[in-house]
Amino acid sequence: MSIRFNNSCQQCVRASLCLYSTLAENEKGIFDEQIMQRRPLQRNQFLFSVGDNSSSLFIVKSGALKVFELNEFGNELVWGFYLPGEIVGFDTISTTRHANFAKALATTVVCEIPYASLEILAENSRKFQRQLIQTFSREISVERRLRRLLSESAYVRICQFLIDVSRRNGKQGMSATRFTLPMSRADIGAYLDLRVETVSRVLTQIQNDGLLKVCGREVSLINMDQPASRELMATVKPAFKVA
Amino acid sequence: MSIRFNNSCQQCVRASLCLYSTLAENEKGIFDEQIMQRRPLQRNQFLFSVGDNSSSLFIVKSGALKVFELNEFGNELVWGFYLPGEIVGFDTISTTRHANFAKALATTVVCEIPYASLEILAENSRKFQRQLIQTFSREISVERRLRRLLSESAYVRICQFLIDVSRRNGKQGMSATRFTLPMSRADIGAYLDLRVETVSRVLTQIQNDGLLKVCGREVSLINMDQPASRELMATVKPAFKVA
DNA sequence: CGCGCATTTGAGGGCACTCAAGAGTAGTGG
DNA sequence: CCACTACTCTTGAGTGCCCTCAAATGCGCG
Numbered sequence: 001m002s003i004r005f006n007n008s009c010q011q012c013v014r015a016s017l018c019l020y021s022t023l024a025e026n027e028k029g030i031f032d033e034q035i036m037q038r039r040p041l042q043r044n045q046f047l048f049s050v051g052d053n054s055s056s057l058f059i060v061k062s063g064a065l066k067v068f069e070l071n072e073f074g075n076e077l078v079w080g081f082y083l084p085g086e087i088v089g090f091d092t093i094s095t096t097r098h099a100n101f102a103k104a105l106a107t108t109v110v111c112e113i114p115y116a117s118l119e120i121l122a123e124n125s126r127k128f129q130r131q132l133i134q135t136f137s138r139e140i141s142v143e144r145r146l147r148r149l150l151s152e153s154a155y156v157r158i159c160q161f162l163i164d165v166s167r168r169n170g171k172q173g174m175s176a177t178r179f180t181l182p183m184s185r186a187d188i189g190a191y192l193d194l195r196v197e198t199v200s201r202v203l204t205q206i207q208n209d210g211l212l213k214v215c216g217r218e219v220s221l222i223n224m225d226q227p228a229s230r231e232l233m234a235t236v237k238p239a240f241k242v243a
Numbered sequence: 244m245s246i247r248f249n250n251s252c253q254q255c256v257r258a259s260l261c262l263y264s265t266l267a268e269n270e271k272g273i274f275d276e277q278i279m280q281r282r283p284l285q286r287n288q289f290l291f292s293v294g295d296n297s298s299s300l301f302i303v304k305s306g307a308l309k310v311f312e313l314n315e316f317g318n319e320l321v322w323g324f325y326l327p328g329e330i331v332g333f334d335t336i337s338t339t340r341h342a343n344f345a346k347a348l349a350t351t352v353v354c355e356i357p358y359a360s361l362e363i364l365a366e367n368s369r370k371f372q373r374q375l376i377q378t379f380s381r382e383i384s385v386e387r388r389l390r391r392l393l394s395e396s397a398y399v400r401i402c403q404f405l406i407d408v409s410r411r412n413g414k415q416g417m418s419a420t421r422f423t424l425p426m427s428r429a430d431i432g433a434y435l436d437l438r439v440e441t442v443s444r445v446l447t448q449i450q451n452d453g454l455l456k457v458c459g460r461e462v463s464l465i466n467m468d469q470p471a472s473r474e475l476m477a478t479v480k481p482a483f484k485v486a
Numbered sequence: 487c488g489c490g491c492a493t494t495t496g497a498g499g500g501c502a503c504t505c506a507a508g509a510g511t512a513g514t515g516g
Numbered sequence: 517c518c519a520c521t522a523c524t525c526t527t528g529a530g531t532g533c534c535c536t537c538a539a540a541t542g543c544g545c546g
Contacts, residue, residue, distance in 0.1 A: 077391065091384070094377040134337040136379050141334070143386035148320065150393050151436045154534070185493065193394045198534060200494055216493085216543085397502065428525065441502060443526055459511080459525085 009035060014085055018059060022131045027124060034117030041104040052098045056112045057089040063108025064182035068190065069100050078191035080142070081183055085172050090139045105182040150193055157192045158202050159211070163225045178220040252278055257328055261302060265374045270367060277360035284347035295341045299355045300332040306351025307425035311433065312343050321434035324426055328415045333382045348425040393436055400435045401445050402454070406468045421463040
C-alpha cells in the first residue's frame with residue numbers, strides 16, 4: 001500500500017548519499033520515476049513481516065528500522081539496525097517473500113525501489129551494475145563483522161557497537177560523539193547476543209572506565225575510537241578466549 | 244600460476260552440480276573456454292593468502308578448503324569450509340585483493356573462473372545473471388546461519404555443524420551418515436567459536452548420548468537429524484540463554 | 487496518579503574457559 | 517622396523533564471564 005508523494009530524488013537532501021548519486025544524468029530520470037516514497041511509519045509499526053511479498057529495496061530517509069526474526073521460542077534475534085541513508089532488502093532480493101520482520105524504532109520515512117527497477121537500471125548502466133554488486137558484497141562483510149564481534153567479550157561487543165553507530169552517524173553528517181540510540185537495551189542485547197541485564201551492567205561499567213557518558217538513550221563517547229581506548233578495552237576487560 | 248589441463252566442463256563429473264548446468268547449450272562453449280583447472284593443491288598448501296590479487300571464483304572439485312583470517316593475536320577465525328561442488332570467492336568479487344587465507348585440508352583440486360568471465364556470461368544470459376545474484380544472497384544466508392548457530396550452546400553448535408556437513412556430503416552423492424571430517428578439532432573450534440578441548444569433550448558427550456559414533460575424524464551420525472534427536476539436543480543439553 | 491514498560495542492581499549458578507598433563511597418531515629418518 | 521618427534525586429541529581440576537532469578541527504580545503516557 002505504498003503511495004507516491006514528493007518523489008523527486010533531485011530534491012532529496014540525501015541524494016548524494018544514495019544509489020542515486022552513482023547514476024549518469026540521463027539515467028536519473030528513470031530512477032526518479034521508479035522510486036516511491038511511503039507514508040511515514042510510526043514507532044513500532046512494521047515495514048514488512050515474515051511471509052510478506054518482497055519486491056523492493058528500502059532506503060531509510062529518517063528514523064530507524066530494526067530487522068529481526070523470532071526463534072522457535074519466540075525470542076527476537078536482531079540482524080541489524082538501519083539508520084538514515086542505509087538500505088534494507090538485499091537479503092530477499094532473490095526470494096519472493098520476507099524471512100524477517102522490519103519494525104520502526106521511531107517515526108521513520110523510507111524510499112522504495114522495486115527490484116524490477118534495479119534490473120532495468122542495471123541493464124542500462126554498467127556502473128550501476130557494479131555498484132549493486134559492491135553493495136552486495138559489502139552486505140556480506142557486514143555479516144562477517146558481526147560474527148567477528150560475537151567472539152569478543154560483552155564489554156568489547158558493546159564498545160564496538162557504539163563505535164559502529166557513531167561512525168554511521170558521522171557518515172550522515174550527524175555528530176559522531178553525541179547521539180541518541182534509537183534502540184532499547186533489549187534490542188542491543190538481541191543484536192549482540194547478550195541479556196538486557198548484561199547490556200545495562202556493561203554500559204555502566206564502560207561509563208565508570210571513563211569512555212562514555214550515558215543517560216537513558218543519550219550517549220556521548222569519550223575518545224572511545226582511539227588506540228589508547230582500544231588498548232583499555234583489550235586489557236582492563238580482557239577479551240575472553242584470547243589464548 | 245594456473246595452467247590449463249583437462250578443462251572440458253562437459254567431461255566433468257560434477258557438471259550437473261556446477262554453475263555450468265544453468266547455462267543454455269550455446270553458452271556452454273564460452274564457459275568452457277573461460278574455465279581453468281589448477282594443479283592439485285597438497286595438504287596445507289594455500290590457494291590464496293591475505294593480500295593476494297583476487298580475480299576469480301574457485302569451485303572445489305575434490306578435497307576440501309578452509310577459509311579463514313588471523314585476528315590481531317594470530318588466532319585463526321574460520322569463515323567456512325568448502326567441500327566438493329562448493330564455490331569460494333564471492334566475498335572478494337568486488338575487491339582486488341583477498342582478505343582471507345584459503346588452505347587445503349587435504350589434496351584438493353579446484354576449477355577457476357575469472358570474474359571477468361562472469362561478467363561476459365552475465366551479460367549474455369539473463370538466467371545466469373539471476374543465478375549469480377541468487378548465489379550471492381545465498382551467501383548472505385550462510386553467514387546468517389552461522390550467526391544463529393553461535394547463539395546456541397556448544398552441544399547444539401556441534402550437532403548442527405555435523406548435520407550441515409552431512410547434508411552437504413549427501414548433496415554431492417556421498418554418504419550423509421558416515422564420512423570423514425576433513426578438518427581438525429581445532430578447525431571446528433575456530434569455526435564454531437569454541438576451544439579445542441570443548442569440541443573434544445562435546446563430541447564424546449554426543450557419542451555417549453547415542454547420536455554419534457566417532458573414531459578420530461571418522462564419524463557416523465545416528466538419527467541426528469530427526470525430530471526426536473533435535474528434542475534431545477534441546478532438552479538433555481538445554482540451549483543456554485533460552486529465556 | 488497509576489499503569490506498563492525500560493532500566494538498573496544484587497545474589498547465585500552453570501557453561502565454556504584456562505591451565506595442565508597424558509594418550510593416541512602421523513610422518514621422518516636411521 | 518622402530519625410535520623419535522611433532523602434532524592432534526582427550527581428560528581432569530579449577531575459574532570466571534555471563535546467565536538466571538528477583539526486586540527496586542525510573543520514565544513515558546493515557
